[in-house]
Each structure stands twice: as structure tokens, then as C-alpha cells.
Amino acid sequence: MKRKRLLCVVLALALLLSAQSAAAAAEAANERSMIITATTRLPVIEVTVPTTGQVYINPLQLPVDVYGEFETDQIISYPLTIANKSDVALQVDVRVTGAVKSGSDMTLAAAPTNGTGTNKSAFVYFEMKASDPYDPYSVEWDEAYDAAKHIPVTPGGSSKSNVVTLEAMSMYGEVLGGAAFRLTGDAVKTPTNAWTAKDGIDVSIAFTFTPIPFES
Secondary structure (H helix, E strand, C coil), X not given: CHHHHHHHHHHHHHHHXXXXXXXXXXXXXXXXXXXXXXXXXXXXXCEECCCCCCEEECCCCCCEEECCEEECCCEEEXXXXXXXXXXXXXXXXXXXXXXXXXXXXXXXXXXXXXXCCCCCEEEEEEEEEEEECCECCCCCCCCCCCCCCCEECECCXXXXXXXXXXXXXXXXXXCCEEEEEEEEEEECCCCCCCCCCCCCEEEEEEEEEEECCCCC
């Protein structure tokens, strides 16, 4: 009799454990899990920028051949362009720094000279406008220096933010955003110490490109 009771207790316990295991299995079968991986979406900035340029200080306003046309300004440069090949529009900030060449006694003026004075100096400034990406002659340059838009070339360097905005490349790969730039200005025409072939400047132009958020 005792053996029967003991067998019944063991059998009941086995059935209880079996039922609990089945319930646990049922709960696990109703659960699902997943992992979401986050990555950062950053634009690839690609802009073509010229590495060299040319500028002439022309105090006596002699004719200078620029791409087949004669210019007689006192500061003459070959205009150049930058082109945006990024899939995002870009804000362009610019810093311009000038240095007088070794052996020259000229100076860089902080304001237009209007061609007059006795010191040998030149006022040179940077001008930039939105343009056809590959045609620097597709813009109309300003007739005079404007401190709100232009950047003077100084030994210590001068900067300006948001000089121009470059449009993003089209979804078909067409380059739409471009900007043309040049150096221009004036110079003292007949200083006490005459201009010589030793006079000249080196100008460094640094561009900073900042992506502009897309707006739908």
C-alpha cells in the first residue's frame, strides 16, 4: 500500500514538472527579438579647386593679354572656378593671406589707393561669385571694392563666411554648383621708389566647405 502511494506521488510530481516545462516552452515560442544597427549618414564632399593661379601688378596700366583679350587694370588676374561634385549643397567660407616677395619694398595697402600716393603699395582683394562650374567668364564682376562682399589681401590674413553657396550635384550626375573668383584692386601709379621687376606678392586662398542640410 505504501509502495502504491509512493508511486502515485512520484507520478504526480513527474506530471507537474512536465506541465511546467510545456508551459515554459509555449512562452518561449511566443517571444521574438531583433537587433537594430545604427550607422551615421555623412555626405561625401568633393569639390574641384585649382591649385595655382596668376596675378599681375600693373601700376602703369599697360595692356595685358588675358585669354585673348587685353586688360589694362592695375591688378589683373586670370579668373578661376571651383565646382561642387558632392550630393549636398555647400557653404563656402574663404580666408585670404598675402605676402610681399623677398627683395621687394612694396607694401599691401589696407584700403584702395585710387592710384595715388608716394609709397609703393597695392590694394588687392578677392572677389567670388556663383557661376557656371566651368566658365569663369559667365559672371559680371563688381565695378568697385565692397567691404561687405570682398576680402582684402593682407599679411595677417582676412576671412569671410558664407561667401557663396554651391548647389548640389543633380541625381543624374550633372555638376550644377560652381563659383568663379579673381583678384583685383589698384596700386600707387608713380611712387617715390619706382616699381621694379622685384616687386610682387604671393597670395594664399583657403576654402572651407560646410554641408547645408537638405530641406524637402
